Amino acid sequence: NAGVTQTPKFQVLKTGQSMTLQCAQDMNHNSMYWYRQDPGMGLRLIYYSASEGTTDKGEVPNGYNVSRLNKREFSLRLESAAPSQTSVYFCASSPGLVTNEQFFGPGTRLTVL
């Protein structure tokens, strides 16, 4: 039981490049989330998926897209990376939306030059 896994762990991009961050959970959770963590800003929600087949914007969705591929997997795509997207990205999951405890992955450290 690996919990929430994320790939890659580290990534360096040049401005304008695209990439997809992968997230998977093996806890049979319905809800999944993407956050970014920046010094002095704390954790902020980018997108979430309440259940398979649905996605919604969080606090800072601009510049990102998501796909809930199936119940296990939730990916985050940067179409044209910008230096402002340099951050640590965390994926999380929970049994259901709102009332349940969230479980986090180890994070992806992304640098955009």
Next chain:
Amino acid sequence: KQEVTQIPAALSVPEGENLVLNCSFTDSAIYNLQWFRQDPGKGLTSLLLIQSSQREQTSGRLNASLDKSSGRSTLYIAASQPGDSATYLCAVTNSGGSNYKLTFGKGTLLTVNP
């Protein structure tokens, strides 16, 4: 707009001391409040989840309380150990409207000295 504040931003204590971390929030219409621990370079580990109808939750040496009406929560750590050194984050889930919203505080960096 919900705002979550954690005080102090950093705390250093000797091993064995009991300590309290504080979290306050501006909008009391919450579903729940969750306390997390984050070690350097790692993800978040959930410590305790308090539903809005509850007053406190306990797990081992940890006790979290919630006073929704005053917008406050505390995390009490008994008999602190060097292994407790980490950043502690609180987060609230809001219940207003149709959109889900989870707001984090910026954390308290705890150092427990042997």
